Amino acid sequence: MKTQPTRSSTVPSAPRDPVQLNLRTAPMSAISEDLEDQAQAYWEGFYGKQRLQSPPSQFAAFVATEFKHHPLFVDIGCGNGRDSLFFSYLGHDVIGIDKSASAVDFCNSQMISSGDKLSAFVNCDIGELELNHPLFNAAKDRKKLIYSRFFLHAIQEYKEDELFEFIVQLCQNSEDIVALEFRTQEDEHNPKEAKAHFRRYIAPRDLQIKLENKFMFKVHYQVQGYGLAKFGSEDAHVCRMILSRNN
Numbered sequence: 001m002k003t004q005p006t007r008s009s010t011v012p013s014a015p016r017d018p019v020q021l022n023l024r025t026a027p028m029s030a031i032s033e034d035l036e037d038q039a040q041a042y043w044e045g046f047y048g049k050q051r052l053q054s055p056p057s058q059f060a061a062f063v064a065t066e067f068k069h070h071p072l073f074v075d076i077g078c079g080n081g082r083d084s085l086f087f088s089y090l091g092h093d094v095i096g097i098d099k100s101a102s103a104v105d106f107c108n109s110q111m112i113s114s115g116d117k118l119s120a121f122v123n124c125d126i127g128e129l130e131l132n133h134p135l136f137n138a139a140k141d142r143k144k145l146i147y148s149r150f151f152l153h154a155i156q157e158y159k160e161d162e163l164f165e166f167i168v169q170l171c172q173n174s175e176d177i178v179a180l181e182f183r184t185q186e187d188e189h190n191p192k193e194a195k196a197h198f199r200r201y202i203a204p205r206d207l208q209i210k211l212e213n214k215f216m217f218k219v220h221y222q223v224q225g226y227g228l229a230k231f232g233s234e235d236a237h238v239c240r241m242i243l244s245r246n247n
């Protein structure tokens with residue numbers, strides 16, 4: 001059954017179609033544009049074939065257990081919504097963001113309308129996110145969890161900076177939390193289930209230093225290793241970080 005975005009009374013209408021945002025131009029070299037195009041083609045193909053919903057990730061189960069009292073979850077790079085829909089079923093308001101139109105279409109097709117709960121899936125590049133969009137303007141003061149799983153390593157470093165610039169603007173509630181899970185450098189040569197596509201293996205320490213010194217986040221919890229993100233025959237080496245703004 002195809003369901004439409006639902007909304008709470010405090011949040012402006014989520015349109016029937018994937019939410020469109022104002023474009024903000026990002027500086028990009030020809031090489032990074034090419035990488036972006038290839039990555040986008042990969043994800044469109046990947047989610048274009050999607051027919052079945054997947055169970056939530058291990059990280060989603062961990063985060064949902066730890067932060068059950070955060071009413072709003074913003075899932076950045078939500079993919080097929082396996083985690084955002086799980087958060088929504090648990091009763092959280094959810095905003096999912098992804099550049100892949102087929103992924104966002106799939107999320108919308110799987111959404112279950114429930115009362116006045118917000119579920120909105122936004123189809124855009126994270127470099128185009130604008131705080132003055134009604135959806136985010138209404139979210140900025142609410143107590144929320146910014147969730148991003150297997151996304152940082154799927155984008156180039158300049159995009160990562162754009163993402164954290166946006167998160168800093170969005171996190172205006174003192175109880176806001178950011179939850180990240182990403183592949184580390186140690187994962188680079190491990191066998192993978194999916195065919196080759198753009199991945200940027202991240203050094204957790206370098207990211208931590210950047211988040212603390214450039215974006216003024218405080219790291220509350222950090223763990224890395226195997227067994228945290230099993231997927232078929234694959235056991236990725238990942239890092240999890242739980243952060244809040246240091247203010």
Ligand SMILES: C[S@@+](CC[C@H](N)C(=O)[O-])C[C@H]1O[C@@H](n2cnc3c(N)ncnc32)[C@H](O)[C@@H]1O
Pocket residue numbers: 039043044057076077078079080082097098099100103124125126127148149150151154155159
């Ligand atoms: C590895 S998938 C992760 C999906 C999901 N979070 C999960 O854990 O299953 C990465 C996702 O990031 C999205 N993506 C890549 N670059 C993006 C960008 N610049 N802006 C928004 N989404 C992007 C892709 O379309 C894809 O759905």
